[in-house]
Amino acid sequence: MTFLGRLGIDSLPFYSPVAFAGAATEVLAALMILALVTWKGWWKPLFRDWIATVDHKKIGIMYLFLAGVMLLRGFADAMLMRLQQAMALNSDGYLPPEHFNQIFSAHGTIMIFFMAMPFLTGLINIVVPLQIGARDVAFPFLNAVSFWLTGAGAALVLLSLVIGKFSTAGWTAYPPFSENSFTPGPGVDYWIWAVLVAGAGSTMTGINVLVTILMRRAPGMSLMRMPLFTWTALVTSILMVFAFPALTTSSAMLALDRTLGFHFFTNGDGGNMMNYANLFWIWGHPEVYILILPAFGIYSEVVATFSDKRLFGYTSLVFATAVIGVLSFTVWLHHFFTMGASANVNAVFGIATMIIAVPTGVKVFDWLFTMYRGSIRLTTPMYWTIGFMVTFVIGGATGVLLAIPPVDFLMHNSVFLVAHFHNMLIPGALFGFFAGFSYWFPKAFGYRLDETWGKRAFWAWITGFYIAFMPLYALGFMGMPRRMEHYDVAGWQPLLITAAIGAVFILAGIACQIVQLYVSWKNRESLCDTTGDPWDGRTLEWMTSSPPKPWNFDRIPTVHSLDEFAWRKETAGFVDEPGAPDVIALPKDSLLPMAIGASAFIFGFAMIWHIWWLAIMALLTILAMLTATGFTRDSGLRIIRIENRDAARAEVASS
Amino acid sequence: MTTTSSYPDRGSRGSGWTAVEKEELERAVRERQAGFWLYLLSDALIFALLFATWAVMADRIATGPDTRSLLDLNKAFVETMLLLSSSFTFGLATLELRADRVRNCLLWMAVTFLLGAAFLGFELTEFMGLIDQGAGPDVSGSLSSFFTLVGTHGLHVTAGLVWLAVSFIQLLVIGNDIQLCARIERLGMFWHFLDIVWIGIFTFVYLWGAAA
Numbered sequence: 001m002t003f004l005g006r007l008g009i010d011s012l013p014f015y016s017p018v019a020f021a022g023a024a025t026e027v028l029a030a031l032m033i034l035a036l037v038t039w040k041g042w043w044k045p046l047f048r049d050w051i052a053t054v055d056h057k058k059i060g061i062m063y064l065f066l067a068g069v070m071l072l073r074g075f076a077d078a079m080l081m082r083l084q085q086a087m088a089l090n091s092d093g094y095l096p097p098e099h100f101n102q103i104f105s106a107h108g109t110i111m112i113f114f115m116a117m118p119f120l121t122g123l124i125n126i127v128v129p130l131q132i133g134a135r136d137v138a139f140p141f142l143n144a145v146s147f148w149l150t151g152a153g154a155a156l157v158l159l160s161l162v163i164g165k166f167s168t169a170g171w172t173a174y175p176p177f178s179e180n181s182f183t184p185g186p187g188v189d190y191w192i193w194a195v196l197v198a199g200a201g202s203t204m205t206g207i208n209v210l211v212t213i214l215m216r217r218a219p220g221m222s223l224m225r226m227p228l229f230t231w232t233a234l235v236t237s238i239l240m241v242f243a244f245p246a247l248t249t250s251s252a253m254l255a256l257d258r259t260l261g262f263h264f265f266t267n268g269d270g271g272n273m274m275n276y277a278n279l280f281w282i283w284g285h286p287e288v289y290i291l292i293l294p295a296f297g298i299y300s301e302v303v304a305t306f307s308d309k310r311l312f313g314y315t316s317l318v319f320a321t322a323v324i325g326v327l328s329f330t331v332w333l334h335h336f337f338t339m340g341a342s343a344n345v346n347a348v349f350g351i352a353t354m355i356i357a358v359p360t361g362v363k364v365f366d367w368l369f370t371m372y373r374g375s376i377r378l379t380t381p382m383y384w385t386i387g388f389m390v391t392f393v394i395g396g397a398t399g400v401l402l403a404i405p406p407v408d409f410l411m412h413n414s415v416f417l418v419a420h421f422h423n424m425l426i427p428g429a430l431f432g433f434f435a436g437f438s439y440w441f442p443k444a445f446g447y448r449l450d451e452t453w454g455k456r457a458f459w460a461w462i463t464g465f466y467i468a469f470m471p472l473y474a475l476g477f478m479g480m481p482r483r484m485e486h487y488d489v490a491g492w493q494p495l496l497i498t499a500a501i502g503a504v505f506i507l508a509g510i511a512c513q514i515v516q517l518y519v520s521w522k523n524r525e526s527l528c529d530t531t532g533d534p535w536d537g538r539t540l541e542w543m544t545s546s547p548p549k550p551w552n553f554d555r556i557p558t559v560h561s562l563d564e565f566a567w568r569k570e571t572a573g574f575v576d577e578p579g580a581p582d583v584i585a586l587p588k589d590s591l592l593p594m595a596i597g598a599s600a601f602i603f604g605f606a607m608i609w610h611i612w613w614l615a616i617m618a619l620l621t622i623l624a625m626l627t628a629t630g631f632t633r634d635s636g637l638r639i640i641r642i643e644n645r646d647a648a649r650a651e652v653a654s655s
Numbered sequence: 656m657t658t659t660s661s662y663p664d665r666g667s668r669g670s671g672w673t674a675v676e677k678e679e680l681e682r683a684v685r686e687r688q689a690g691f692w693l694y695l696l697s698d699a700l701i702f703a704l705l706f707a708t709w710a711v712m713a714d715r716i717a718t719g720p721d722t723r724s725l726l727d728l729n730k731a732f733v734e735t736m737l738l739l740s741s742s743f744t745f746g747l748a749t750l751e752l753r754a755d756r757v758r759n760c761l762l763w764m765a766v767t768f769l770l771g772a773a774f775l776g777f778e779l780t781e782f783m784g785l786i787d788q789g790a791g792p793d794v795s796g797s798l799s800s801f802f803t804l805v806g807t808h809g810l811h812v813t814a815g816l817v818w819l820a821v822s823f824i825q826l827l828v829i830g831n832d833i834q835l836c837a838r839i840e841r842l843g844m845f846w847h848f849l850d851i852v853w854i855g856i857f858t859f860v861y862l863w864g865a866a867a
């Protein structure tokens with residue numbers, strides 16, 4: 001079309017006062033951060049210590065930061081929806097339909113792709129190399145690229161609030177509604193390109209973590225001596241490598257339909273929209289386990305540490321994890337039992353779905369038996385864990401209910417379903433990430449989090465969860481469909497008001513978490529972790545300092561047992577052989593990953609707005625940068641010599 | 656930890672490096688090989704889904720022409736021969752590189768490039784011909800899935816050609832060393848992988864089309 005594609009002055013958000021206020025808030029927040037960084041003179045350290053870093057721990061922290069920011073944005077969307085539905089009986093509420101639809105689409109997209117995924121990837125990044133006694137991940141440069149691609153996807157979603165609109169097609173972008181004929185604007189394209197860019201990052205993360213775990217374990221650490229969190233990270237990355245291609249394929253096909261007039265999923269001309277549903281959920285169901293399995297790993301670590309016991313049924317937990325990983329690829333059709341497949345097909349997928357409850361049940365019992373007769377310490381991570389166990393069982397039960405095809409025909413697309421998957425993902429994933437966050441925070445930052453505020457946050461969150469989502473189960477039975485902008489059934493309103501009150505409790509929980517961060521930072525002297533082992537931990541990550549040195553371990557430990565650190569503490573007379581002074585090679589920092597992420601962002605933006613020349617330029621830039629790295633003449637490594645500390649100590653003693 | 660490497664310890668880059676750096680780089684080579692296998696598996700899944708989509712959509716021609724009867728088996732056979740022989744010449748290039756005969760390697764890489772480019776040329780003329788006949792990808796679901804499956808393979812070949820050209824220049828400029836040798840071997844894996852995918856396309860698209 002023109003030089004700037006379909007970008008124009010009418011792309012600014014003047015269509016809804018609420019959208020405009022949101023956009024203004026976002027722009028102001030961005031400007032304030034830029035001003036603060038400039039005023040404090042933080043640009044140089046920001047670039048040197050963070051943006052250019054390839055250190056897995058720092059990349060992990062940046063992932064956590066991204067997840068935190070996106071949690072706030074995604075939760076703001078949730079509040080807006082709860083408020084609208086509480087108000088909109090026989091009225092329009094305060095949100096126009098066009099804006100309301102964008103909000104529920106953005107909420108789901110953000111929470112899955114840009115909150116939960118970065119959260120778990122951040123934790124895996126910080127913890128897994130430490131747990132297996134490695135100096136870094138296998139591909140540190142690629143690791144940074146993955147992060148910046150995730151950031152680029154998140155930035156596209158945030159930008160959609162200011163320039164243009166976001167998708168109104170829900171977080172799944174089902175055709176034919178998401179096709180040009182029904183949704184011509186840039187909204188769905190924002191969704192497509194944000195997901196494609198971030199999805200590429202996730203695939204690479206999966207490959208990276210997988211190779212790291214398989215090839216960088218410390219000597220002696222056989223597979224069955226790996227901590228359970230590492231096991232779940234392993235299975236999750238297998239799922240990432242093998243499930244994300246389906247998302248890439250389905251989104252790319254949708255992009256071809258929308259951009260070049262293909263007919264994969266259109267109503268006419270031979271398109272078949274159910275093919276999209278199939279492809280999307282071949283990714284989508286494993287994705288649920290990509291999110292939940294690492295949380296299961298965290299719960300396992302937390303329960304063992306704070307019960308001061310070896311994990312009950314370690315082997316069964318490993319096998320349950322692997323079985324869940326395999327089964328997760330066999331159940332995707334339960335997301336559209338109403339498609340019209342035969343009763344037998346539906347029955348097969350229904351039964352496969354119910355079977356997943358078996359290994360999951362095994363896990364719950366393993367955790368309970370770990371606690372049984374343990375000397376339990378009720379710390380904040382333990383609160384999240386116990387809260388999870390109680391709440392998750394309810395979600396599991398409603399899941400088995402939905403797995404029965406005839407029941408699903410009744411509950412399909414109702415808020416019962418909304419209640420069910422929030423009941424899986426909030427306790428099943430998010431509580432786990434919170435538990436992991438408070439459990440490993442001292443390792444990453446060198447000081448513990450304030451316990452009082454942590455427990456307050458827990459109580460507010462769990463109370464809010466029940467008040468917000470139990471009414472949705474009831475509303476589902478009362479026939480309320482999901483994604484209603486307004487309604488005329490008076491009986492629904494009291495329950496929707498209750499749900500909104502629940503959201504306010506969750507808001508209080510988030511506020512407590514922010515206060516917790518501030519209070520802990522203020523008291524970082526008294527909360528300081530000087531030993532590197534604040535919880536009397538059992539696994540290798542607690543054997544090194546908090547925060548660890550860039551190379552993690554001065555000497556790579558030799559592993560003798562499951563829970564190696566606990567074994568060392570319990571084994572009387574164990575002496576670690578002092579080794580020779582070590583020479584360590586670490587990868588050099590680089591600004592290229594950030595530049596690649598920035599180019600991917602520009603590429604996505606150009607594709608969304610049909611600015612073809614810019615898209616080609618961005619692609620060529622990425623190509624040029626990758627090619628340039630192949631011509632460098634140095635090894636890309638920096639060499640660090642660890643002085644022999646034992647010799648140094650002996651010298652001090654003798655003088 | 657010492658490992659014996661199958662790679663030549665030569666080239667302008669390796670000479671100044673310390674033992675630690677060399678050890679680290681040999682480990683990196685092994686890890687990259689493993690990572691690349693995983694990438695290929697992941698990519699193979701994309702093709703598997705595109706094949707499945709073709710299987711589902713091949714007959715969804717709506718009001719458009721019958722895709723399968725439009726396909727030219729003879730042309731596809733020539734393309735197959737071009738791509739298969741390019742895989743063979745790439746194999747020769749890899750062997751020469753292993754034996755540290757850089758000039759021969761460069762020669763075979765150039766031959767591979769030409770064969771690959773010829774393949775791509777044939778494919779593009781086929782695409783152009785179809786579009787000229789009014790059988791472009793925007794005509795029917797069937798043609799969309801045909802163009803996407805075959806075109807995605809073609810895009811991969813294009814990427815392979817770019818990579819091949821860059822490696823050619825690198826080999827000229829830097830000479831043969833561990834990193835480059837391993838990188839060219841990974842390119843070889845990629846190239847052979849595209850061959851296997853093409854055999855699938857030849858069977859499930861063109862032979863199936865000839866049966867129609």
Ligand SMILES: [Cu+2]
Nearest residue numbers: 285332334335
């Ligand atoms: Cu599912």
